[in-house]
Amino acid sequence: xxxxxxxxxxxxxxxxxxxxxxxxxxxxxxxxxxxxxxxxxxxxxxxxxxxxxxxxxxxxxxxxxxxxxxxxxxxxxxxxxxxxxxxxxxxxxxxxxxxxxxxxxxxxxxxxxxxxxxxxxxxxxxxxxxxxxxxxxxxxxxxxxxxxxxxxxxxxxxxxxxxxxxxxxxxxxxxxxxxxxxxxxxxxxxxxxxxxxxxxxxxxxxxxxxxxxxxxxxxxxxxxxxxxxxxxxxxxxxxxxxxxxxxxxxxxxxxxxxxxxxxxxxxxxxxxxxxxxxxxxxxxxxxxxxxxxxxxxxxxxxxxxxxxxxxxxxx
Numbered sequence: 606x607x608x609x610x611x612x613x614x615x616x617x618x619x620x621x622x623x624x625x626x627x628x629x630x631x632x633x634x635x636x637x638x639x640x641x642x643x644x645x646x647x648x649x650x651x652x653x654x655x656x657x658x659x660x661x662x663x664x665x666x667x668x669x670x671x672x673x674x675x676x677x678x679x680x681x682x683x684x685x686x687x688x689x690x691x692x693x694x695x696x697x698x699x700x701x702x703x704x705x706x707x708x709x710x711x712x713x714x715x716x717x718x719x720x721x722x723x724x725x726x727x728x729x730x731x732x733x734x735x736x737x738x739x740x741x742x743x744x745x746x747x748x749x750x751x752x753x754x755x756x757x758x759x760x761x762x763x764x765x766x767x768x769x770x771x772x773x774x775x776x777x778x779x780x781x782x783x784x785x786x787x788x789x790x791x792x793x794x795x796x797x798x799x800x801x802x803x804x805x806x807x808x809x810x811x812x813x814x815x816x817x818x819x820x821x822x823x824x825x826x827x828x829x830x831x832x833x834x835x836x837x838x839x840x841x842x843x844x845x846x847x848x849x850x851x852x853x854x855x856x857x858x859x860x861x862x863x864x865x866x867x868x869x870x871x872x873x874x875x876x877x878x879x880x881x882x883x884x885x886x887x888x889x890x891x892x893x894x895x896x897x898x899x900x901x902x903x904x905x906x907x908x909x910x911x912x913x914x915x916x917x918x919x920x
Contacts (some may be wrong), residue, residue, distance in 0.1 A: 610639040610740075611679065613700060616687045617645055617665070619776070620829065620848025622729075623652045624855060625876065626687050627750035629733050632742050633685075634658040642679065644672075644696075651830055655752035669695055683740070687733055706736035713871060713897045720891060722870060729872040748877040751855035753837070757830040761838050764821065765797040770839035772832075772849035773810060773824065774802035777899025779866025780845050782911050784809055789916040791817045796840060800824055801832040801849065841881075843919055846899075850875060861885065861919050865910040866903070868894035885918050886910070 612633055616626045623645060633639045635658070643653050644663040653662055665671045669692060676699040684700035686693045689708055697703050709732070715721040734744050771791065775781035782790075791798045791813060798817070800810045802824035810822035823835065833852045836842050841859035844850040846867045853860050854875035862875065864886040871894060875882055887893065887910050895904050903910075 610637055610682045611642070612637075612639045612683045612685060613642045613644060613663075613676065613679070613681045613696070614685045614687060615644050615693045615696060617692065618649055618688075620649065620652060621851040621873065622687075623649055624749055624751055624848065624851040625730050625873075626733060627656065627658075627855065628730055628745070628747065629685065629687065629737060630656065631658045631747070631750055632734075632745055633737070633740075635745070636742055637740065642681070644669075644676075651828060652751075655754050655757075655830075656750065657752065658750070668692075673699070685737060687736065704736050704739060706732050708732075709872075716868070716870065717894050717897055724870055724872070726870065727872060728874065728876055730876045732872070746877070748857065749851060749855035751833060751852045753830055753834055757828070757834050759827060759831050759834055761835060764799060767840050768797040768799050769794050770799050770801055770836045770842045772801050772836070772842065772844040772847050773813065774806040774849075775845040775847055775899065777866070777896075778901050779895060779903060779908070779910070780847070780864075780899040782845065782863060782865070782914065783908075784812060786911065786914060786916060788813050788816045790843065790919045791820050793916060793919065794819060795920075797821065799835055799839065801827075801835055803829075846873065854878065863911075863914060863919075865908075865914075866893065866895045866899045867897065870894075871897050883918065885914060887913050 616623050630641050633641050640660050642661045643659045647664045647666050650664045681700035683702045686705035689705045712723045798820045800822045804825035807825035810824035814820040814822040837856045842853040843861045846864050850862050859879050859881040860875050861883045892905050893910050
């Protein structure tokens with residue numbers, strides 16, 4: 606009997622990128638019956654710990670040297686590098702074979718710097734799939750995965766039977782709507798709105814809730830998985846270009862996403878979207894995208910990509 610392959614998948618960060626890697630580990634397990642290990646950062650281990658297609662999770666704080674000896678002892682047949690940076694490339698020695706994906710960084714640079722769009726309009730997940738074609742893997746069309754367990758459940762009976770979730774955070778300023786816009790969007794909803802986010806979003810959530818009669822702020826109160834449980838049980842999610850957008854995509858639910866300084870052409874829209882999804886953005890604004898990840902302030906000073914968003918579209 607032929608021994609099954611032993612494969613290490615690498616994606617250190619961030620939440621959304623890790624969720625986007627979920628179809629890869631599923632197909633490796635289902636199509637190859639491989640033993641699949643995954644490495645990420647300590648703070649993101651919660652994202653993959655419930656995934657039944659992953660046999661073992663390794664995590665690091667800051668350096669791969671923390672676990673390099675343990676990885677070498679695993680004697681992997683393949684390392685699949687879905688992060689592809691200097692840190693991940695140092696792991697080449699832990700496996701017999703190395704596969705990585707095409708980040709298209711130069712083409713992204715051309716779009717951001719000069720507005721020249723040479724991207725293939727290919728989603729990041731599809732480029733992840735390209736990296737494992739040498740293994741004979743075929744796309745299964747099942748979309749993303751995100752798994753919750755019993756400890757991730759929270760008491761949602763305290764909310765209205767139908768509510769909308771709103772992920773108000775974002776890793777960079779240019780990815781986040783101004784607070785006054787969020788308040789108007791919430792006040793336009795005909796359902797209760799539950800704000801979800803991290804501790805860093807708590808104070809802004811309080812300011813929003815203070816200006817709205819239909820808003821409950823849960824930012825900072827729950828883990829990412831518990832917030833995902835709240836989102837999963839909502840009527841739909843309103844979100845910036847964030848990790849929670851991709852988690853909601855795994856739930857096959859309706860998502861209203863808004864893109865400001867980033868751009869859907871960069872390949873990070875909801876994957877295999879629900880037919881009722883909406884992507885809201887200011888079209889034909891020459892300064893978009895200002896960065897592939899977002900920036901700490903608007904480079905032009907006007908922030909039109911978010912300030913000019915029509916709040917009536919969020920329904």
